[in-house]
Amino acid sequence: MISTKNLKTTKSEEIFAAAQKLMPGGVSSPVRAFKSVGGQPIVFDRVKGAYVWDVDGNQYIDYVGSWGPAICGHAHPEVINALHEALEKGTSFGAPSYLENVLAEMVIDAVPSIEMVRFVSSGTEACMAVIRLMRAFTGRDKIIKFSGCYHGHADMLLVQAGSGVATLGLPDSPGVPKGVTANTLTAPYNDLEAVKSLFEANPGEIAGVMLEPVVGNAGFIPPDGGFLEGLRVITQEHGALLVFDEVMTGFRIAYGGCQERFGVTPDLTTLGKVIGGGLPVGAYGGRREIMSMVAPAGPMYQAGTLSGNPLAMTAGIKTLELLQKAGTYEYLDKITKKLSNGLLQVAKETGHAACGGQISGMFGLFFTAGPVRNYEDAKKSDSSKFSRFHRGMLERGIYLAPSQFEAGFTSLAHTEEDIDRTLAAAREVMSSL
Numbered sequence: 001m002i003s004t005k006n007l008k009t010t011k012s013e014e015i016f017a018a019a020q021k022l023m024p025g026g027v028s029s030p031v032r033a034f035k036s037v038g039g040q041p042i043v044f045d046r047v048k049g050a051y052v053w054d055v056d057g058n059q060y061i062d063y064v065g066s067w068g069p070a071i072c073g074h075a076h077p078e079v080i081n082a083l084h085e086a087l088e089k090g091t092s093f094g095a096p097s098y099l100e101n102v103l104a105e106m107v108i109d110a111v112p113s114i115e116m117v118r119f120v121s122s123g124t125e126a127c128m129a130v131i132r133l134m135r136a137f138t139g140r141d142k143i144i145k146f147s148g149c150y151h152g153h154a155d156m157l158l159v160q161a162g163s164g165v166a167t168l169g170l171p172d173s174p175g176v177p178k179g180v181t182a183n184t185l186t187a188p189y190n191d192l193e194a195v196k197s198l199f200e201a202n203p204g205e206i207a208g209v210m211l212e213p214v215v216g217n218a219g220f221i222p223p224d225g226g227f228l229e230g231l232r233v234i235t236q237e238h239g240a241l242l243v244f245d246e247v248m249t250g251f252r253i254a255y256g257g258c259q260e261r262f263g264v265t266p267d268l269t270t271l272g273k274v275i276g277g278g279l280p281v282g283a284y285g286g287r288r289e290i291m292s293m294v295a296p297a298g299p300m301y302q303a304g305t306l307s308g309n310p311l312a313m314t315a316g317i318k319t320l321e322l323l324q325k326a327g328t329y330e331y332l333d334k335i336t337k338k339l340s341n342g343l344l345q346v347a348k349e350t351g352h353a354a355c356g357g358q359i360s361g362m363f364g365l366f367f368t369a370g371p372v373r374n375y376e377d378a379k380k381s382d383s384s385k386f387s388r389f390h391r392g393m394l395e396r397g398i399y400l401a402p403s404q405f406e407a408g409f410t411s412l413a414h415t416e417e418d419i420d421r422t423l424a425a426a427r428e429v430m431s432s433l
């Protein structure tokens with residue numbers, strides 16, 4: 001394994017070597033292993049604000065933010081204090097708690113499509129449950145997803161998925177029976193004609209369409225104008241449901257997510273990451289008539305021991321309270337625009353074909369002239385150049401997502417100085433690529 005030169009990473013290497021004997025790939029989630037960018041993963045010791053420190057004492061500006069939850073900055077003092085108080089009352093109830101009412105009300109007030117919500121413990125669980133709900137409500141079995149979109153690791157969604165599946169270049173996954181994915185149809189992102197053809201070829205059989213309304217799991221890919229609106233019309237025409245997987249974009253693209261920002265209201269929405277403030281949470285919600293099918297109100301079964309966990313609810317409530325402060329999304333947009341535009345400018349000045357962009361606190365960069373409108377385009381980018389860029393930035397104290405097929409995240413804790421430092425490092429690295 002190539003270790004990151006110049007950085008003292010002795011302890012990281014020792015700990016990771018031991019980890020690889022204990023856990024598959026030495027990690028609890030594949031994308032953390034740096035497989036696609038090469039080099040040793042950095043073993044974190046602690047995080048605070050926009051920064052992480054590794055076990056060797058190196059400090060980095062963090063643009064992963066635990067893959068989205070750290071939108072207020074890592075270990076925000078108000079979140080930590082709220083958790084200290086909550087801890088005194090116990091760590092898990094397995095019974096109704098008022099905290100669930102509070103966070104449910106905040107989610108319902110914020111997200112246009114959500115009239116009722118169910119909490120679970122991960123985005124994967126939320127996406128699994130929402131597929132079952134789509135099928136229960138329509139009585140239809142087929143679903144449409146888009147290549148490069150990732151909706152967690154449930155069997156029926158591991159079809160042409162993004163994120164770690166794309167990162168590791170896996171053809172999908174062994175262990176998923178053909179029968180399970182037979183009902184999962186895929187289309188290229190931003191291709192309304194392909195969706196229309198699938199509906200025409202499967203009349204009355206498609207329960208609904210599920211997508212990342214802004215893609216983060218094939219790198220950052222925004223919807224073309226009219227794409228989301230078109231999906232809304234097509235699904236309504238065919239009596240199918242439209243589901244926005246906002247696990248990553250929820251409360252990040254806007255307080256009300258993509259559906260608020262783009263003005264397109266789906267029938268169902270999945271959430272995660274930010275609403276847990278760094279603790280394990282997922283959620284799914286939507287129109288009352290659909291959600292009323294979920295047990296025990298209705299017949300569609302879904303359950304979870306730690307669902308609605310009081311600590312996770314507490315961290316989520318405090319995080320959303322912080323995000324409600326005036327100027328939050330303007331600030332995220334401002335600093336992330338400066339970062340994204342800066343990276344593209346540096347690439348241009350150092351002679352590298354690059355494209356990318358940002359919306360609010362989410363951004364991406366591809367080493368290709370572009371445009372990148374779907375996963376097929378994303379795969380044409382120079383991912384080996386991305387790997388060298390990633391390592392060069394790491395050596396200069398900048399921690400980017402360790403894969404071309406991931407988005408980057410900023411937080412309210414990132415300052416203009418952090419962005420300037422990042423761009424200076426990018427100029428050095430890109431000049432040497």
Ligand code: KE4
Nearest residue numbers: 029067122123124150151152163245247248
């Ligand atoms: P989790 O089960 O990982 O909480 O959520 C799955 C999921 C669902 N939908 C979207 C749009 C997602 O982005 C995710 C998870 N995102 C990845 C990052 N691309 C999590 C990081 C990881 O897998 O380690």
